[in-house]
């Protein structure tokens with residue numbers, strides 16, 4: 238690996254990002270160019286105002302819902318065409334490799350939030366995304382896959398269409414499904430919701446897709462969502478899950494199941510899921526004590542003004558992880574990746 242890449246040399250030479258949303262990962266100048274090419278009418282007067290609109294500044298706290306609103310109102314809208322998605326996916330993979338030596342990347346998004354409410358054809362959006370992924374993988378010699386996100390605010394029938402598409406494109410590189418969306422009305426993945434999604438997850442697993450679930454992601458939740466997800470959805474991994482650190486049953490179930498957590502430190506700080514680095518250290522320590530496998534990821538590197546390398550440096554500098562533990566988390570990530578070795 239090149240030593241002239243300017244990346245913190247305490248980091249492993251090859252990183253894996255398991256949790257990164259297309260909606261929060263495209264550089265502002267690229268998103269701006271895509272918006273301009275499509276003749277988008279933006280609410281901002283200059284490029285810099287646009288950057289402010291789509292970036293959550295470090296040190297400022299936003300609720301998970303505010304964070305999702307930025308993605309929904311602007312980035313997802315700008316990305317809602319085949320040409321935009323091809324470029325978005327291509328740019329993210331290249332940038333993660335250049336900035337953080339990410340050689341395995343799992344990109345997630347909801348294709349039905351990219352087709353203008355049915356005005357654009359879903360298959361065209363998916364094919365374009367796969368083209369962008371193939372091109373970047375070829376150019377940089379990295380490996381990638383796509384994960385389709387079910388939305389909590391969608392109907393069962395809509396999520397079922399997403400599952401059908403994921404199965405259809407599995408051989409092309411759509412390797413997993415996820416469940417994402419606002420937790421405000423629905424403070425966590427409640428029992429009845431988990432039961433409603435159980436059938437979709439069972440079908441996904443039977444088709445050979447891998448599964449992950451966003452839960453335990455806000456300070457309002459108690460870890461019950463992690464329990465419900467593990468019991469009914471039986472995912473291979475959990476997105477965030479940090480509230481499990483405060484819930485003994487969730488901790489026990491995580492340990493017994495071996496389910497891997499996808500931690501996203503800056504995201505959890507930005508949404509107030511943990512109030513500061515000290516609390517993040519406490520949470521990670523709880524997982525470490527119970528030998529619960531966890532990984533470090535970015536969630537939305539541009540939305541949060543971070544990169545995987547910055548996430549790692551932050552954890553090392555705060556003495557939350559040692560270099561050995563960091564290397565171990567990336568060994569776990571490679572093993573838990575939906576991309577076959």
Ligand SMILES: [Zn+2]
Nearest residue numbers: 258451476536
């Ligand atoms: Zn996420």
